[in-house]
Amino acid sequence: MTIKAVTPRVVEPPASLGMGVSVYPSATAMVWQGEGHPHEAVAVPGVRLAPGDALVAIELATVCGSDVHTVLGHRSAPTPLVLGHEQVGRVIALGRGGAKTTDGRRVSIGERVVWSVAVPCGRCARCRRGLPQKCLNLQKYGHERMRRGWELSGGFATHTHILDGTPMVAVPDDLPAEILAPASCSTATVAAALEAASAIVPLDGALVLIAGAGMLGLTAAAMATEAGARVVVTDPVPERRQAARAFGAVAVADPRAAADSRTGLATALNRAGGRASSPTIALELSGASSAVRSLLAAVDVGGVLVLVGSVSPGPELSVMPEQLVRRLLTIRGVHNYAPRHLEQAVRFLTEAGAKYPFAEQVGAEFPLAQVDAALACTTHPRVAVRP
Secondary structure, eight states: OOOOOOOOEEEOOOGGGOSEEEEEEEEEEEEBOSTTOOOEEEEEEEEEOOTTOEEEEEEEEEOOHHHHHHHTTSSOOOSSBOOOOEEEEEEEEEOTTOOBOTTSOBOOTTOEEEEOSEEOOSOSHHHHTTOGGGOTTOEETTTSBOBTTBOOOSSSBSEEEEOTTOOEEEOOTTSOHHHHGGGGTHHHHHHHHHHHHHTTSOSTTOEEEEEOOSHHHHHHHHHHHHTTOEEEEEOSOHHHHHHHHHTTOSEEEOTTSOTTSTTSHHHHHHHHHTTOOSOSEEEEOSOOHHHHHHHHHHSOTTOEEEEOSOOSOOOOOOOOHHHHHHTTOEEEEOOSOOHHHHHHHHHHHHHHGGGTTOGGGEEEEEEGGGHHHHHHOOSSSEEEEEO
């Protein structure tokens, strides 16, 4: 889903009133009240920016699968809620002292940026351990209950209020918004998953098996290919398997087919790997428990399985400790991402994003007022909304 905003006029009141910022015409947030209820448009004429905060006019926001799962009642969420956490926009106002990008540079008015889905506190035990993505005081755009003082807390709006401490990265003016918007979710998450894998097995020269050819899987195929890996992708949907080839996969497989059949996994791995047909890296990006079992059985001795898609409760995974020991296997989980992964995502999209059909993955577009129709649209991995 995409959101584009007309450049607003920003009016700052006298200093005695603090850093209140009036926006004309008023900012609008599409607010979700809960399962079975349509979104409601709420006008937000003013925003009070704390030191380090920023106000961004949304250029484009895409619908993530988690947004759809939320409105369908498949995952719990506090309400009222402004959904959306994949977007790109331009800074139109700053709190006192300004805001900074992840590299420490001060943000400028008019600068085009993307920002992390998560706001870490930077002070808790997990942040100090280098796990800001699992901060004990974590706040997430598009996931928090709408509250006074942070009404513009998600991407399904004309503007987003960026809180101090939010990892923010400047992006090129000439790269299409359709390519950039998913950076703060799928692209950065894949960067974290590949980092987790490459800490065990180098990507360059590796045979990588990816389960799932949604936006995560397609992005992983392209990023792993750029890193020098040979990629095999499994997905039950023929159109998705075909898309995976356009994103660098050297072979694809249908997980429902017999392994040694024409479309089976063993055939695809042999085609991609030759003698070395066992993957040393496996990425589970579909969320299907059957895929987890399949990848665990397929990964080679000394290999690594990275789980990303298993974000909802499901059946237990039966693992024989003896197999972990004898096969020297590593299983890692990735959830959210650190600021460096957003930087890596933007770097990848800037350098190689145009080589792959990322923009084509954003299909139907809807006006912001029709966000419910956008959430119900299933014709593409991503759909778009414009105000």
